[in-house]
Amino acid sequence: MQENGKGSDSSDSTGDGTRRSRFDRRTFLGAAATTGAAALAGCTGGGSDDSTTEDSGSSGGSDDTESTDTTAASGGKQGGTLQWGGAVPVQGLDPHIDTSAASKRVLENIYEEVVALQDDYSIQPHLAESMEQSDDNTLLTFNLREGVTFHNGKEMTSEDVLASYERVQNGDYLATGFFDYVEELRAPDDYTFEVQLTEPFAPFLAKMATAELSVMPAENAEKDMVEEPIGTGPYVFESREIETSFTMSRNEDYWGASDEDGPFIDTIVKSEVPDPSVRLQSFLAGEYDFINGIAPKDVSRVEQAPDVRFEKQFPKSLVYLGLNCDVAPFDNKDARLALDYTIDKEKVAEAALYGTGQTTASPATPGSPWVNPDIEPRPRDLEKAQEHLDAAGMSDGFTATFKIPQSYPTQVQAAEVIAADAAEVGINLEIQQITWSTWLSDVYSNRDFQATTSSYLALWYPDVSFYKFLHPNGAFFFTNWVNEDYNALVEEARTIYDEQERADLYHQATEILHEDRAGHLFLWWQPSLYGAASQYKGDIGAPDGSTLQFGDNWLDR
Amino acid sequence: MATEQETDRGRFTITQSQRDRIARFVRKFRSNTKAMLGFTIVVLLVLVAIFAPIIAPYPIDATNIEDRSQAPSVEHPFGTDDLGRDIFSRVVMGSRISLYVGFGAISGALAVGAVVGVVAGYAGGLTDEILMRVMDAAMAFPPVLLALTLLVVLGPELSNVVIALAFVYTPYIARVSRSAALAERNEAYVEAAIARGESDSRIVFSEVFPNCMAPMLVQGSLNVSFAILAEASLSFLGLGAQPPRPSWGLMINTGRGFMETAPWMLLFPALAIGIAVVGFNMLGDGLRDVLDPKVEAIE
Incomplete structure (x- = not known):
């Protein structure tokens, strides 16, 4: 059992390892979490523009990406309004x-969870x-803090935590499926909360660290849908005008x-500016202290602007080429391999991301222990591509439609480069731009596609990277790639701490x-790109890589 | 414009009166600056489209990341785009898409619209009512919106753009040809044909139809410019030509994101659209001036 220092939620201003070193890392890291938050990049539903991808989140990152002028542990100045x-x-x-x-980007500051993800x-x-965890890893006991109050003034007790969890358990919410592994939820006294699992299930604790299991007052937990958020977090919801401001x-x-x-900051006003050029222009003109979602192509403009902090944080999202392994031609492994060998991944990433991305052959977050260091993306090799085409019985190549969500300009750029590369061995990928809603209905729900591109957010927990979209029972499985050996491995991993x-x-x-050239051919990891006025201090982002925590940010003016 | 002498034989050989009319037409056309300017632009455009592969110095889909977003230079007169492709080559090749859609859609609209209009105008009565009310209904929708809806159903492909735009512009052609047919219906030569005992279909297609050609031609060439513009709009919205095809509308869509850093990506395809639209518009306007007897009377 571990004591945790206060305020652990807000990233890193301390930047040292004290908090962590006091903690038996192994115990909980293993149990670390599944974020169901692998919120599909585009689930934001909108996709009215690139911003959905381009902007999503940040990662808690402090450590390496910070510019020099960020706050030290000495604290900041209180007050001000952040635009x-x-x-x-x-x-x-x-x-x-x-x-x-x-939504998570603002709710992250209003709601809190029983446990929290660290950098x-x-x-x-x-x-x-x-x-505490029992020896068999099935009983989780939490000693809740005393003196935590909700924004409505009421003190938080185990009753509220229990009500929040039971709401998800008994309803139909994002994390409801995870309660299949929960035998019982208990609140033996006001400040103790217990979760009894049916069997060791590592992803549960990780899920507890996501907004999908945020703690809300018991009376709100009774509602089917909360319209006015009341949490325990550092910021209180004031108002919002839909699609205008928050x-x-x-x-x-x-x-x-x-x-x-x-x-520190008194008020945070988020103005909704979906158009990336308008957003950048207004920011450079001094209208905003901070913007998220800078398009990769505009990075050089931000870097060159005077008095502006440019922040880049990995990993925001994983962009992949999806191949439908149930229909021709990609039901044939050699056809998939042939395509793989025609793509110059570095060039594709460079074309779309202007040097801000990073190629990968693993869905696990870069820098995490889950990345297999021996596996690299296949290099472009047209001879091998031809060999695989011959082996597939398609020596002259083949034609396939390539459905690209048009709201993601980076993916359209990538698709054009991929199609041009593949055409050299006769693989003819016919690009079809589709809307995000069409992508969700045709590609994802009906699996009516041959090749596509899309992205995943917040893959900080390996169960999401390896299970959610690659295991047939995963919540986002759609490329129809099934391999029993693979399934056995990732199923076993869920029970190991x-x-x-x-x-x-x-x-x-x-x-x-x-080796089996799965239906997800990973293209690149993409960072979150932020611009901030130089008076805006503190580490931007949150550890999950796709949200923002403003708690330790401040304005020096 | 009467054609009493126009016997069976007369339709296949050029009669003196026709020769006169053509000569008069050419004379008037050449003296009309608007018509000549439009005609010149259209001819140049067609030549560019025909010889596009010879004119274009680079392949249109050859990406070259090192040379991305280059300003116009001797090597790349219109600069390069975000993937390092030569914009001049793409604009030149793009003329094929614009003309294909423009001519394709309007030929389709003419084929259907002219028949519907002339039949409705000649027949009158209930046939006229039914045909024209259907056309009115189709016309009630804004053209681009209707095309958009059709493309959502048909799927975003260039050939579907042609079909959708042909459908959209059919009623416009039909209206014009109906009014022309209405006017021709009471001409003496039609009465003569009826007196000769010619069948309705023969009268419609052999007698009335050729005399309705002038307004159709005017409407058609005007509509080609609208269709070119519509294709650009649809491609801009992602429902028309698909990348990497060098549709001007699509190029503008991509270029929009680079307005501050690489304005040439937007500028040259936009200019190309402008020139094409102005060209067909002037040709259409000019043709109307030349063919419309009323205008002649004023002069």
Whole structure:
């Protein structure tokens, strides 16, 4: 059981390892979480423009990407109004329902969870003071903090936590499926909360760290849908005008408030500016202190602008080429391999991301222990491509439609480069631009496609990377690639809490993905790109890689 | 314009009166600056489209990331786009798409619209009512909106753009040819044909139809410019030509994102659309001036 320092939620201003080192990392890292939050990049529903991808989130990152002028542990100045030019409009405000990264980006500051994700991807107690696991890894006990109040003034007790969890368990919410592994939820006294699992199930604790299991007051948990968010977080919901603006203000009674970690800023006003050029122009003209969703092609303009902080944080999303393994031609492994060998991944990433991306052969977050260091993307090799075409009995190549969501200009650019490359061996990919809603209905729901591109967000927990869209029972499985050996490996990994042991399984799984040329051909990891005025201090982002936590940010003016 | 001498034989050989009319037409056409300017632009455009592969110095889909977003230079007179492709080559090749859609859609619209209009105008009565009310209904929708809806159903492909636009412009052609046919119906030569005992279909297609050609031609050439513009709009919205095809509308859509950093990506395809639209518009306007007897009377 571990004690956790206060304010652990807001990233890193301390930047050192003290908090972490006090913690037995292995115990919980293993149990670390599944974020169901692998919120599909586009679930934001809108896709009215590129911004959906381009902007999504940030990763808690402090460590390496920060520019020099960020705040030190000495704390910041209180007050001020942060004008934020936001890329994707805030959607729903019920954290248990809404999948959009845009909503999570604000709700992350209003709601909190029993445990929280850290920058090293470990899970720490948050609204709990400490937590314990039984030896067989099936009983999780949380000792809740005393003196935590909701924004309505009421104190948070185990009753509220229990009500929030039971709401998800008994209803039809994003995390409901995870309760199949829950035998019982208990609140033996006001400050103790217990989860009894039916069997060791590592992803549950990770799920607990996501907004899908945010703690809300018991009376709100009774509602089917929350319209006015009330949480325990550092910021209080003030108002919103749909598709226009969203305002939240500093929580004066925040339980974790401190001179070091904030919250500092009085008011945060998010103006919804979906058009990336308009957003950037307004920002450069000084209208906003902060914007998210800078298009990769505009990075050089931001970097060159005077008095502007440019922030780039990995990993925001994983963009892939999806191949339908149930229909011709990609039901043939050699056809898939032939295509793989025609693509120059570096060139594709460069074309779409102007040097801000990173190619990959693994769905696991870069820098995490789950990445198999021995597997690299296949290099372009037209001879091998031809060999595989011959082996597939398609020596002259083949034709396939290539459905691209048009709201993602980076993916359209990538598709054009891929199609031009593939054409050299006679593989004719006919690009068809479709809307995001068509993508969801045709490609995802009806699996009516041959090749496509799309992306996933927030893959900080390996179960999401390896299970959610690559296992036939995963919530986002749609490329029809099935491999029994692979399935056995990732199923086993869910029950294992030891980091090294799990990593081994994921390394083997990655090998199968690669050798069998799975239906997801990974193209690149994409960072979140932010611009901020130089007076805006503090680390931008949140550890999950797709949201924002403003708690320790401040304005120096 | 009466054609009493126009016997069976007369339709296949050029009679003196026809020769006179053609000569008069050419004379008037050449003296009309608007018509001549439009005609010149259209001819140049057609020549560019025909010889596009010879004119274009680079392949249209050859990406070259190192040379992306280059400003216009000697090597790349219109600059390069975000994937390093030569914009001049793409604009030149794009003329084929625009003309294909423009001519294709309007030929389709003429084929259907002219028949519907002339039949309705000649027959009158209930046939006229039914045919023209259907046309009115189709005309009630804004053209691009209707084409958009059709494309959502048909799927985003260039050939479907032609079909959708042909459908959209059919009523416009039909209206014009109906009014022309209405006027011709009471001409003496039609009465003569009826007196000769010619069948209705023969009268419609052999007698009335050729005399309704002038307004159709005017309407047709005007509509070609609208169709070119509509194709650009549809491609701009992602429902027309698909990448990497060098449709001007599609190029503008991509270029929009680079307005501040690489304005040439937007500028040259936009200019090309402008020139094509102005060309067909002037040709249509000019033709109307030349063919319309009323205008002649004023002069």
